[in-house]
Structures are given as structure tokens and as C-alpha cells.
Amino acid sequence: MTSAHELAAVAQRLFVAGGFDETSVEDIAAAAGIGRRTFFRYFPTKADVLFADSPRELARLREGLAEARPGEPYRTVVTRAVVEALRIPPGEREWALHRAQLFFTVPAVQAHAARVWAEWRRLAADHARTVPHADPLFPVAVGHAVLAGTLAAHExxxxxxxxxxxxxxxxxxxxxxxxxxxxx
Amino acid sequence: MTSAHELAAVAQRLFVAGGFDETSVEDIAAAAGIGRRTFFRYFPTKADVLFADSPRELARLREGLAEARPGEPYRTVVTRAVVEALRIPPGEREWALHRAQLFFTVPAVQAHAARVWAEWRRLAADHARTVPHADPLFPVAVGHAVLAGTLAAHExxxxxxxxxxxxxxxxxxxxxxxxxxxxx
DNA sequence: CCGCTTGTGACACCGAGTGCCATAACGTGT
DNA sequence: ACACGTTATGGCACTCGGTGTCACAAGCGG
Known part of the structure; x- marks a missing residue:
């Protein structure tokens, strides 16, 4: 019996050691002592093992944006929410660094990341819609600015x-x- | 005998009509009257048919950035270069719209786009390095701003x-x- | 003990992408 | 015209990611 978390840990270790593309699902399954088919019951795709806690990050972003105090500049709110959402638990720094490396270098991973990033953009844009602004492009721009800032910081x-x-x-x-x- | 351009046209038409994932390379090859294997000689992957003229766009961006007149605000230069690089030839408007749609909806396409986008970022960041700025993060931020602006505009x-x-x-x-x- | 659900994995299948090889097309030199 | 090397082509077989189907075992309530 294996938990999704353990399975993700095994997989990421193999990715870091031998490369994402070079590590087959069969390798991961064998290392975890399960069948190939069973892997796909825990994660719909190979890349998904790297996105295990992105729902949590998204939820934190949502909460952070909801905590805006009235009169607070929107840039302060957004920055605080993003920093809070992506806070790295102590001891997981190297782990997160390895993951970021995979994000930026492996195309197949970026395809999945795109879906998560679209959600980030949507949340930020929705929040920006509460800020009165003359330019109708403002909300969409804020959504992309949040994503761009996050990616730039990681890069x-x-x-x-x-x-x-x-x-x-x-x-x-x-x-x-x-x-x-x-x-x- | 088929040119890469014609092949790309056939493929994109099939994608728009029947969806990217639902259209197999075999379908494209059959529609173009060539063998499956030959398709992969024209384009390394299925998604690459949609990126046929992105080298040209990149070149135009590079040229546009190089044409900066001394004393001209960098934002003016960058905006002009981007608009010029992405100018849509008359008659290809609907075509470009379909392509943009595929870019934003098909994950496999975004994976390839990521590589091209990284090049955009690099060009813009390199140009920003010629602008004196106190913040060492400025060049990377400009690179991501250019990309974010481009994507936001398309969205x-x-x-x-x-x-x-x-x-x-x-x-x-x-x-x-x-x-x-x-x-x- | 029976029947039900749930987790598991073996098998077969599809599509993308690749290596290998046979063959056809074509230009060049004799 | 013939032989030659080069290039484009495509068929075949293979790997790998992903999916559907089925069989089997574990557990649990009647």
C-alpha cells in the first residue's frame, strides 16, 4: 500500500537523478513496488506527480486575496497573497528548487503547469475586477502580471x-x- | 510533392475542424497524400505545424529591438517591436485567430509554445539590459512583461x-x- | 458463508515519436 | 544511354505515455 505522497516522492527523486523524459512510468512503478497500471490510478499523467500540492497553493492564494482589508492598496494585497501561497515549508527548500528546475526545463511539465497557471491568472484577474480602473484591460493584465512575476521570480x-x-x-x-x- | 507550408495548412484546417487531439498524424498524412513517416520529416512533432512562422516573428522582434533610436524611451521601442513582430498579414486574420485559439486551449501545443516564449523573454531581457536601472531584477522582469503582455493581448x-x-x-x-x- | 465493494495489476490497444532499411526519383559524370 | 551517388520517401518495428477491459484478491456487512 502506497500513498500518493510517497509515490510522488519516489518519482521526483528518480526525475532529479535521471531526468524526466529518461525516467519511464514503469521505472517509477517498479521503484515504488506497484504495477504500471496502478500508477495511473494515483496520477492521471506522469507529470502530475509534480503538481501534488498545487491545489493547496491555489487555495492559499484565494484565501490571501480574500483577506484584503478595505482601503489597502491592491498591489500590497496581491503581493502578500502570492508570497503567502508560495511559502516554502522549512526543510523543503531543496525539494522545491528541484521541482522548479523541472518546471522550467521539461516541456511536458510546462504543458501541465499551463493549466494551473491559467487558474492563477483567473483568480488574480477576478480580484482585480474589484479594483475600479479606467482601462478595461486592467483585470486581465493583473492576472498575467501575477503569473509573470511568479515565473520571473522562480527563474x-x-x-x-x-x-x-x-x-x-x-x-x-x-x-x-x-x-x-x-x-x- | 508537398511543401512544409502546404502541409501546415492542411494540418491546421483539420485541427480547427476536428480538434487537435482528435486529429492523428495519420489523418494529416492521408489528407496531404503522404506517408505518416514523411510527416515527421517535415515537422519534428505534430504541434510544430502550428509554429511554422515563429522563427520569422522572432527575427522581426530582434530587428525591431535593434532599431532603437538613441534617447527613445525603452517602452516605446519594445511596444513597437512587439506590434511589428506580430503584425498579421492581410487575409490571414481568421487564420491567426484559429491558431491563437489552439494555443490557449491545447496543452500539448503550449508545451511547444513554451520554448518559443522563452526565446521572446530572452530577447526582451537582453534589450532591457541596455537600459540602466537600479534594480537588478529589471531585465528579467521586462522579459516576462513582454511575454505576459503578448499573451494577455491574445487572450x-x-x-x-x-x-x-x-x-x-x-x-x-x-x-x-x-x-x-x-x-x- | 455469501455477496458486495474496492484496490490492484495483467493484457491489449491507440497514438506520438524514432531508428532502420528498402526503394524510387533525380542530377551528374562517363 | 548507362552507372553512379544523393536525396526524398515510406514501410516496418519498436518504445513509451495513456486508456479500457477484465480478472483477482482483500475486506466488510448480511
Whole structure:
């Protein structure tokens, strides 16, 4: 009996050691002591093992955006929500770094990431719709800015792993989030 | 004898008519009167038929960025370069719209798009490195802003196809490109 | 003990992508 | 015209990801 979490751990270890494409599902199943068919009952695709906790991250983003205090600048709210959603639990830093590496280098993984990212964009855009703004493009732009900032921060993080992801996220979002319109 | 261009046309028509995943390479090959194996000599993957002219777009972006006049604000240069690179030839508007639709809805296509998009980011980031800026994150942020603006414009375009893509691109980039530092 | 559900995995199948090889088309040199 | 090398083609077999079907075993309530 194997839990999805353990299975994901086994798989990611193999990916990091031998490459994503080079590691077959059969390899993973054998390493976990299960059948190939059973793997696909835990995860619909090979890439999905890397997205085990993205629903949790999404939920945290949603909560963070909902916690906006009235009068608080929207950029502050969004930045806090993103940083909070992507906070790395202590001890999982190297783990997260390896995962980020796979995200940026393996095309098949990015295909799946695209679906999750679309959800991020949607959440951010929905929140931006609560901010009055003259430009009708503003909400969609905010959605893409949030995603771009998140990806940029991770990309930068990969080249400077010693830096804190929090600071990179805040820095990138500060550059990318469109300015709030003056309160008139 | 089939040219790559004709083959791409046949394939995209089938994709639009019957869906990307539902259309097999064998279907495409049969419709084009060639063998399955030969298809893979023209295009390394099924998705690649949709990226036939992305090298040209990339080249145009590169040229546009190189044409910066001294003293011109970088945001102006970047916006002009992007709009110019993605200018749709007359008569291909519907064609481009269909392609954009596939880009946003089919995961397998996005995986390939990711590679092209990384190149866009790199070009834009390289150009941003010529702009003096206090924040070391500025170049990477610009790269992601360009990509985000391009994607946001296309996403918006899909919901409002009557709008001009040029205007949407300019509008999104205006919201997303980080401000230029004052000339000191 | 029976019957039901649930987890598991073996098998067969499809489609994408690849390596290998046979063959047809074609230009060139004699 | 003939032989030659090169190139385009496509058939065949294979790997791998993913799916549907079925059989089997474990568990649990009657």
C-alpha cells in the first residue's frame, strides 16, 4: 500500500537523478513496488506527480486575496497573497528548487503547469475586477502580471538559489503589477 | 510533392475542424497524400505545424529591438517591436485567430509554445539590459512583461475578436512594462 | 458463508515519436 | 544511354505515455 505522497516522492527523486523524459512510468512503478497500471490510478499523467500540492497553493492564494482589508492598496494585497501561497515549508527548500528546475526545463511539465497557471491568472484577474480602473484591460493584465512575476521570480531563483524566494517574488511583482489608479 | 507550408495548412484546417487531439498524424498524412513517416520529416512533432512562422516573428522582434533610436524611451521601442513582430498579414486574420485559439486551449501545443516564449523573454531581457536601472531584477522582469503582455493581448483578442490585436498589444504592454528610471 | 465493494495489476490497444532499411526519383559524370 | 551517388520517401518495428477491459484478491456487512 502506497500513498500518493510517497509515490510522488519516489518519482521526483528518480526525475532529479535521471531526468524526466529518461525516467519511464514503469521505472517509477517498479521503484515504488506497484504495477504500471496502478500508477495511473494515483496520477492521471506522469507529470502530475509534480503538481501534488498545487491545489493547496491555489487555495492559499484565494484565501490571501480574500483577506484584503478595505482601503489597502491592491498591489500590497496581491503581493502578500502570492508570497503567502508560495511559502516554502522549512526543510523543503531543496525539494522545491528541484521541482522548479523541472518546471522550467521539461516541456511536458510546462504543458501541465499551463493549466494551473491559467487558474492563477483567473483568480488574480477576478480580484482585480474589484479594483475600479479606467482601462478595461486592467483585470486581465493583473492576472498575467501575477503569473509573470511568479515565473520571473522562480527563474531568477534558479540562477541565484541562495536568495530568498519571498524577496524575489516581492521584487518582481513590484516591477510588474500595474499601478493602482489614484483614489480620485 | 508537398511543401512544409502546404502541409501546415492542411494540418491546421483539420485541427480547427476536428480538434487537435482528435486529429492523428495519420489523418494529416492521408489528407496531404503522404506517408505518416514523411510527416515527421517535415515537422519534428505534430504541434510544430502550428509554429511554422515563429522563427520569422522572432527575427522581426530582434530587428525591431535593434532599431532603437538613441534617447527613445525603452517602452516605446519594445511596444513597437512587439506590434511589428506580430503584425498579421492581410487575409490571414481568421487564420491567426484559429491558431491563437489552439494555443490557449491545447496543452500539448503550449508545451511547444513554451520554448518559443522563452526565446521572446530572452530577447526582451537582453534589450532591457541596455537600459540602466537600479534594480537588478529589471531585465528579467521586462522579459516576462513582454511575454505576459503578448499573451494577455491574445487572450483578450479571443474574447473580443473584432478588436485590433495591435491596440490590445499596446494597451497590455502599457500596463505591464515596468516604468523606465528617470534619466537622472 | 455469501455477496458486495474496492484496490490492484495483467493484457491489449491507440497514438506520438524514432531508428532502420528498402526503394524510387533525380542530377551528374562517363 | 548507362552507372553512379544523393536525396526524398515510406514501410516496418519498436518504445513509451495513456486508456479500457477484465480478472483477482482483500475486506466488510448480511
Amino acid at each position: 531568477q531563483w534558479l540562477t541565484v538559489p541562495d536568495e530568498d524566494l519571498d524577496r524575489l517574488l516581492a521584487g518582481m511583482l513590484d516591477l510588474l503589477l500595474p499601478p493602482e489608479p489614484p483614489p480620485a | 483578450q483578442w479571443l474574447t473580443v475578436p473584432d478588436e485590433d490585436l495591435d491596440r490590445l498589444l499596446a494597451g497590455m504592454l502599457d500596463l505591464l512594462l515596468p516604468p523606465e528610471p528617470p534619466p537622472a
